[in-house]
Amino acid sequence: MWKTVAIVGVGLIGGSIGLALRERKLAENVIGIGRRTSTLRKARDVGAVTSTTLRLEQGVASADLIVVATPVDQIAENVRQAVAHCPAGALITDAGSTKSQIVRTLHETLPPTTRFVGSHPLAGSEKNGPAAAAANLFEGRVVVVTPRRNGPGDVAAAVADFWSALGATVFLMSPEAHDEVIAATSHLPHLIASLVAQATPREDLPLAASGWQDTTRIAAGDPQLWTQILLDNRANVLKALGRFEKSLGRVRTALERGESKPLAKLLTEAKAIRDALQT
Amino acid sequence: MWKTVAIVGVGLIGGSIGLALRERKLAENVIGIGRRTSTLRKARDVGAVTSTTLRLEQGVASADLIVVATPVDQIAENVRQAVAHCPAGALITDAGSTKSQIVRTLHETLPPTTRFVGSHPLAGSEKNGPAAAAANLFEGRVVVVTPRRNGPGDVAAAVADFWSALGATVFLMSPEAHDEVIAATSHLPHLIASLVAQATPREDLPLAASGWQDTTRIAAGDPQLWTQILLDNRANVLKALGRFEKSLGRVRTALERGESKPLAKLLTEAKAIRDALQT
Numbered sequence: 369m370w371k372t373v374a375i376v377g378v379g380l381i382g383g384s385i386g387l388a389l390r391e392r393k394l395a396e397n398v399i400g401i402g403r404r405t406s407t408l409r410k411a412r413d414v415g416a417v418t419s420t421t422l423r424l425e426q427g428v429a430s431a432d433l434i435v436v437a438t439p440v441d442q443i444a445e446n447v448r449q450a451v452a453h454c455p456a457g458a459l460i461t462d463a464g465s466t467k468s469q470i471v472r473t474l475h476e477t478l479p480p481t482t483r484f485v486g487s488h489p490l491a492g493s494e495k496n497g498p499a500a501a502a503a504n505l506f507e508g509r510v511v512v513v514t515p516r517r518n519g520p521g522d523v524a525a526a527v528a529d530f531w532s533a534l535g536a537t538v539f540l541m542s543p544e545a546h547d548e549v550i551a552a553t554s555h556l557p558h559l560i561a562s563l564v565a566q567a568t569p570r571e572d573l574p575l576a577a578s579g580w581q582d583t584t585r586i587a588a589g590d591p592q593l594w595t596q597i598l599l600d601n602r603a604n605v606l607k608a609l610g611r612f613e614k615s616l617g618r619v620r621t622a623l624e625r626g627e628s629k630p631l632a633k634l635l636t637e638a639k640a641i642r643d644a645l646q647t
Numbered sequence: 648m649w650k651t652v653a654i655v656g657v658g659l660i661g662g663s664i665g666l667a668l669r670e671r672k673l674a675e676n677v678i679g680i681g682r683r684t685s686t687l688r689k690a691r692d693v694g695a696v697t698s699t700t701l702r703l704e705q706g707v708a709s710a711d712l713i714v715v716a717t718p719v720d721q722i723a724e725n726v727r728q729a730v731a732h733c734p735a736g737a738l739i740t741d742a743g744s745t746k747s748q749i750v751r752t753l754h755e756t757l758p759p760t761t762r763f764v765g766s767h768p769l770a771g772s773e774k775n776g777p778a779a780a781a782a783n784l785f786e787g788r789v790v791v792v793t794p795r796r797n798g799p800g801d802v803a804a805a806v807a808d809f810w811s812a813l814g815a816t817v818f819l820m821s822p823e824a825h826d827e828v829i830a831a832t833s834h835l836p837h838l839i840a841s842l843v844a845q846a847t848p849r850e851d852l853p854l855a856a857s858g859w860q861d862t863t864r865i866a867a868g869d870p871q872l873w874t875q876i877l878l879d880n881r882a883n884v885l886k887a888l889g890r891f892e893k894s895l896g897r898v899r900t901a902l903e904r905g906e907s908k909p910l911a912k913l914l915t916e917a918k919a920i921r922d923a924l925q926t
Contacts, residue, residue, distance in 0.1 A: 492858065567891040588921045635841050
């Protein structure tokens with residue numbers, strides 16, 4: 369399907385893309401690009417890439433598809449570098465958890481012929497690095513592809529085809545709609561899970577059973593990556609946090625007064641939403 | 648090990664106790680006591696009990712061990728009824744998620760010769776009823792047994808032996824210490840998971856991936872059961888909530904100001920606590 373795919377950043381997501389491309393025989397060459405030789409070596413060792421380089425400009429020079437899978441605060445710069453050195457007509461996407469700011473920044477500075485559309489595979493994990501990568505990471509998962517309004521439709525379709533080929537279900541949304549929804553379904557839950565973990569006295573952990581373990585699982589994620597994600601999308605995170613705090617205030621009052629009705633109402637509404645998902 | 652065990656309330660916990668007793672051949676007779684014939688029938692069908700009755704006074708009449716596995720707001724009354732009708736010397740425990748109020752209430756009203764010590768198996772689930780019961784529910788799980796200060800030590804030891812025989816790891820703690828710890832490791836996480844679910848717009852659910860699913864899993868629990876648990880332990884829940892809110896306030900300020908440092912600090916501390924558990 370592709371002759372040469374360049375993956376910038378071969379961590380969990382980038383490494384899994386490489387593994388999936390190779391297992392599904394979708395690319396002849398998979399070039400891993402990174403900043404640390406140790407990570408690149410591990411990516412080679414697990415079979416995620418066919419060759420590696422520390423130099424982005426070299427790695428993208430003959431690529432027909434480039435996927436930028438670096439932390440959100442590096443994506444725009446990496447895409448800009450890739451555009452400057454890749455063949456004309458190369459398809460470019462990313463795998464960042466936030467979209468508006470990245471897409472806006474790039475749109476303002478890139479040549480209008482650039483074939484870039486942003487993506488967000490909802491396939492994160494509390495694990496990191498190429499050692500945690502898996503060829504089936506995207507199977508049955510959702511990937512949001514985020515074309516700009518009035519952008520070229522064929523580029524979005526080509527990016528959607530790429531993720532579909534890895535086994536994902538693709539949703540198309542504007543970058544702005546993506547960031548608003550994902551604040552509620554991913555960024556706020558991450559922040560709150562971290563607050564629950566941090567509010568737990570260490571000496572109480574022997575009594576932390578499956579409920580605590582499930583609720584706090586994502587708090588094991590990379591603090592630096594998530595600091596950037598939360599800051600990048602802070603307007604939407606604050607909006608979702610506002611809804612959370614409003615209900616929290618009602619619940620606190622009910623607990624202080626010993627009133628069962630507002631508590632039962634909250635728990636019933638929460639169960640209805642949780643049950644609507646059935647997983 | 649026991650000739651006749653009476654289980655008051657044959658839901659997930661009571662049903663699992665019956666299944667474990669029978670599979671491990673620890674009891675000749677297991678009598679299921681409940682208020683609904685449909686639940687009792689299901690408990691019989693799954694093999695959790697050898698006989699059933701709607702009348703507690705009859706069910707406990709020949710029991711040498713009685714386990715009260717009803718919702719927390721019914722436990723004290725059920726124990727009182729059991730004590731009034733069971734043979735002298737029968738061992739009695741419960742399976743409630745809160746302990747101080749139940750133990751205090753019972754201590755004030757029961758004859759001093761009563762052989763009751765409270766328990767809390769940390770083996771809850773978002774599932775309910777005898778259909779979800781499993782003989783291995785307690786294997787490798789923690790059960791907290793909560794003797795009163797200056798209470799009879801042999802009764803606590805006998806109750807601890809009972810849970811050990813079902814495969815559990817038993818911790819002995821005072822009822823008050825239990826309630827304080829469990830507020831942080833179970834009750835607050837449940838409340839917060841419910842608030843996260845409830846703050847999620849229903850139309851956003853298609854983008855709720857594994858992070859949201861893990862964080863909100865326990866919000867599918869029974870709203871009535873959990874309303875009673877949260878109210879029963881509200882002083883400790885409010886204390887744990889206070890710690891949570893203090894950090895939340897700092898995080899909100901950091902998001903409003905776009906400051907990365909306080910966010911990174913919170914996420915790093917949270918990860919350290921989560922990683923300390925390693926499950």
